[in-house]
Amino acid sequence: MTRSDTTTHPYLGTGAKGHLIGGRVCPAQDGRLFDTCNPATGEVIAQLARGTEADVDAAVRTARKAFEGPWRSWTPYQRQALLFRVHELVDQHYDELALLETLDMGAPLSRTRAFRGFILQTILHYATQTANLAGETLPNSLPGAITTLNLRTPAGVIGGIIPWNGPLISQWWILGGVLASGCTVVLKPAEDASLSVLRVAELLHEAGLPEGVVNVVTGMGAEAGAALARHPDVDRVAFTGSTATGRKIIEASTVNIKRLQLELGGKSPDIVFADADLDVAVPGAAMAVFSNSGQVCYAGSRLFVERSIHDEFVARLTAFSKTLRVGNGLDPKVQLGPLISARQLDRVMGYIDGAAAEGAALAGGGQRLDGDLAKGYFVAPTIFANVHNEMTIAREEIFGPVISVIPFNDADEALRLANATDYGLGGAVWTRSLGQAMKMVHGVRSGTLWVNCYGVIDPAVGFGGTRSSGYGVKGGLHHLEAYMDTKSVYIKP
Ligand code: ADP
Numbered sequence: 001m002t003r004s005d006t007t008t009h010p011y012l013g014t015g016a017k018g019h020l021i022g023g024r025v026c027p028a029q030d031g032r033l034f035d036t037c038n039p040a041t042g043e044v045i046a047q048l049a050r051g052t053e054a055d056v057d058a059a060v061r062t063a064r065k066a067f068e069g070p071w072r073s074w075t076p077y078q079r080q081a082l083l084f085r086v087h088e089l090v091d092q093h094y095d096e097l098a099l100l101e102t103l104d105m106g107a108p109l110s111r112t113r114a115f116r117g118f119i120l121q122t123i124l125h126y127a128t129q130t131a132n133l134a135g136e137t138l139p140n141s142l143p144g145a146i147t148t149l150n151l152r153t154p155a156g157v158i159g160g161i162i163p164w165n166g167p168l169i170s171q172w173w174i175l176g177g178v179l180a181s182g183c184t185v186v187l188k189p190a191e192d193a194s195l196s197v198l199r200v201a202e203l204l205h206e207a208g209l210p211e212g213v214v215n216v217v218t219g220m221g222a223e224a225g226a227a228l229a230r231h232p233d234v235d236r237v238a239f240t241g242s243t244a245t246g247r248k249i250i251e252a253s254t255v256n257i258k259r260l261q262l263e264l265g266g267k268s269p270d271i272v273f274a275d276a277d278l279d280v281a282v283p284g285a286a287m288a289v290f291s292n293s294g295q296v297c298y299a300g301s302r303l304f305v306e307r308s309i310h311d312e313f314v315a316r317l318t319a320f321s322k323t324l325r326v327g328n329g330l331d332p333k334v335q336l337g338p339l340i341s342a343r344q345l346d347r348v349m350g351y352i353d354g355a356a357a358e359g360a361a362l363a364g365g366g367q368r369l370d371g372d373l374a375k376g377y378f379v380a381p382t383i384f385a386n387v388h389n390e391m392t393i394a395r396e397e398i399f400g401p402v403i404s405v406i407p408f409n410d411a412d413e414a415l416r417l418a419n420a421t422d423y424g425l426g427g428a429v430w431t432r433s434l435g436q437a438m439k440m441v442h443g444v445r446s447g448t449l450w451v452n453c454y455g456v457i458d459p460a461v462g463f464g465g466t467r468s469s470g471y472g473v474k475g476g477l478h479h480l481e482a483y484m485d486t487k488s489v490y491i492k493p
Pocket of ligand 1: 161188191224240243246
């Protein structure tokens, strides 16, 4: 049996898949299951264990035991060697993982395969971090020969709550932190896309990970997710998802004052000045939203275009969007897949219908795709022109392939409009003027700001948000602080 075959993969089909707790596959304690669908066809592709509080509790106990067990004494170089073995295994099995992800959440193979380099680099990034978890010695003015230092120790049991829009990537932001620091984790993948998380956990065990260090409980957000977020023996939660769910996780964290890392929603500004190289800015601004069919937290969904080029830009954007191939992502030529679910399709179509009612001018797309694609959840790449920043489509996160083009008159107005949002995740500026670019770099309130490009991310550079887009940074120099405790130590010999 080949695991890259869509019909014979052991994760697909009618046999139920369980949680992974303590290295063993286990059913939900109450035996319940839920269906997971391929959003390109609407077909059920697998049945998974529907986790409850009892399952989460069993997984957290297991993770605690593992944290206090032999894993504790693994040296940094042992953890590093493990990550190198995992790197090898993920590399060997990457096509299979990309296929599972495509079937599970709809992103085309052209996208899931393209992340190979990024995911492998992320694993290497954390492998390097294992041996760099330095504490500090500090000067003091105390009487006597007292030595003072800050000792860094792994924080304990992490709850990792993963979204559906890119679990192959999202899980590594958490697994990297956990394995580099020596924590243990209970992962709760999104109910719409759990398969790659389960498979990677299997590969980790194949690489020699001790049982109980990484556990996966599948199930619904309001059940398994909420149980994990409020569990009193979970020390920290790392969460990527909507701002609404982020608020619930903050509330749940008060149970034991959990420290959180939250990457939440966005409504990122993408600012195009008239002097930009439009041959680069047009496809760049289009893919800043249409990538992953708009299901990206940092999508540049408010596209501010200098008024003098607004009409030309909209025309070129619309022409570009018509060249994009939308369809079932198993076809390697397809560039855009479906939305994740019927619920998300309704939501996105609701925004599109509402925009027309609010007076936005539809310049392209705006409809569900029918014919062969009618069974899936496909929406044409959609562009609204002459949008006002106050319209619903310019204020709320749509999480679909919808661009709102908003004209502006000068840099001050662009900045004022860009910052007129509660969110602060991504953003970009397209210009040939360094002065204009720097004004946006310093002025836009966001966790990341791209100049003449969009959405490029490197694991060595931090990624996170401000304000309603959350707090804490993934990757970069400071990520592992989210997985470490600091103890101040005074030593009198
Ligand atoms: P969406 O609404 O687009 O599905 P969410 O932010 O709700 O996005 O989902 C992100 C992750 O959060 C998923 O794994 C989901 O199951 C989980 N989740 C949803 N609701 C809760 C909750 N109340 N507590 C904890 N996790 C949740």
